[in-house]
Amino acid sequence: MTDTETSFDKERARAFTSRALGILNDGALSLMMSIGHKTGLFDSMDGQDPATSAEIATNSGLDERYVREWLSALACGGIVDYDPSNETFCLPQEHSGLLTRRAGPLNLTVPMQQISLLAEVEDDLVEVFKEGGGLSYEKFPRFQALMSESSERRFRGGLVNQVVPLLDMTEALTAGIDVADVGCGSGLASYLLGKEFPNSRFVGFDMSTDGITHASEMAADLDNVSYEVADAAALNQSERFDLVTTFDAIHDQARPKDALAGIFAMLRSGGTYLCVEPKASSVLEENMSDPMAPFMYTISTMHCMTVSLAYGGDGLGTAWGHQLATEYLTEAGFTDIRIEGIRDDRGNNYFISTKP
Ligand SMILES: C[S@@+](CC[C@H](N)C(=O)[O-])C[C@H]1O[C@@H](n2cnc3c(N)ncnc32)[C@H](O)[C@@H]1O
Known part of the structure; x- marks a missing residue:
């Protein structure tokens, strides 16, 4: 035997x-x-x-x-x-x-749609498993619409009522400040904040023309909200903003370090950066008890990691984790980084830091 x-x-x-x-x-x-x-x-x-x-x-x-x-x-x-x-x-x-x-943010049929979205690229992905490289955003024509539906649930539920108090910026936003949302997708975050805080000015940046077109149409009635097609890794916006946000928009970038350095540079001294990234550890075994971990690594393999690799990028993956994220933020110049969370968005960490 x-x-x-x-x-x-x-x-x-x-x-x-x-x-x-x-x-x-x-x-x-x-x-x-x-x-x-x-x-x-x-x-x-x-x-x-x-x-x-x-x-x-x-x-x-x-x-x-x-x-x-x-x-x-x-x-x-x-x-x-x-x-x-x-x-x-x-x-x-x-x-x-x-x-x-x-059911609002609890409606699981919204993320359920991601299974069929990912299945559309299965054969292409098999090829990059063999040859390396990645699948670019063009391979995911439904991505912006689905992302926008997914984000809508958490933005409408939590942005004004939970995120702004977390930043302790209600007074500043009411008085009037400059805010940028980098990797804004279809732009709903800037739109909702723009409506709530008419004295503040909001700019959304994204490299997706689909996302920016949709965002610009949605916010056409707001004078204080605008959107620009731009590569986050080459923003060149020197000390223009008091608050910069990124919502799930760093880990799938090709050049996340350049994007973070650009965000640091575009903040005025004393300005705040809110970096929202998937709640995960950088250590695989620490994610194994997370009930959403298989889904997270699948999304990563079939979308977040591969889109980054498609542009010759770092391919950090969805579960790059709070340890590595903190290292990246520190390297970009951010100090005193605190990690928070909100009730209506259990799947993300909210990294908050102020530029010295
Ligand atoms: C996961 S989506 C998040 C979108 C939006 N923040 C939300 O929460 O709905 C990531 C976004 O980052 C954008 N993105 C990726 N790489 C980028 C780059 N280099 N420059 C600008 N935007 C980028 C994508 O087009 C996409 O809209």
Whole structure:
């Protein structure tokens, strides 16, 4: 008998079989849940009495045959209840709080859409596994729209009520200061702050023309908010701002050190930098008990890391972690860095530092 045969743990193999099958089923269900969000099916079932597939399809304005198949998948997956006596389906109230637009930041069907977004680049990614390099933003045409939907939940819930008090800048923003948001994406953070603080001036920078076009249209009615297409690693904005923010916009940059040095340079003395980055440790084993860690490393492999590598960048990855982030901020010149968090955004660390 070989060593491998004697040490083979049958119980472990059985448990893993069950887990692997679970992954297969849950992967499939993540697509169904994303479709439930996009079609509005979860919203139309929210708070409703049990109904047949025909009634649910009519209420949602959708094709019955597709709705019935979708409901069958969700019933088998334990997401909706099914009563075979009258062939009715119901979304339990204990589930709807995580699956509907009413759930706001808790709505898990929004990040669920990232699974299908990432699947679109799977074959291209297999090629870069072999050859190195990365996939540029052009490979992710749905990225800005999905990012904007994901960020909207936390910005609307937490930006004015939780982030501004954390910075202790309500008075300054009310009186009027200059604020930049670097890697602003579709620009909602500057838009919301611009509306709340009309005496302050806000500029959003991003290299995505899609994001900046969307942002400029959204804020067309605000005189104190503007957006510019720019590479964050080459901003050249000397001592112009009192507050600079980055929301999940450093780790996926090609040249994060240049971006941070530019942010330091663009702040006036006494100005504040808020750097929001995924809550993670730089040490793999310290992330292993985080229930979102497999998702985080997957997003990293298939988006955040690869977009950075596509431009010859550092490829820090989503889980570059608070230790490395603190090192990068310190190297850029920031001191007395404190790490905070907010209630409506449990997945991110809020690094706050003032330029001496
Ligand atoms: C994860 S998204 C975050 C967007 C936005 N801050 C939010 O929270 O919704 C990262 C953003 O950084 C931008 N970005 C990446 N590299 C950049 C660079 N070198 N210069 C400017 N923007 C960059 C991307 O276009 C993208 O909009």
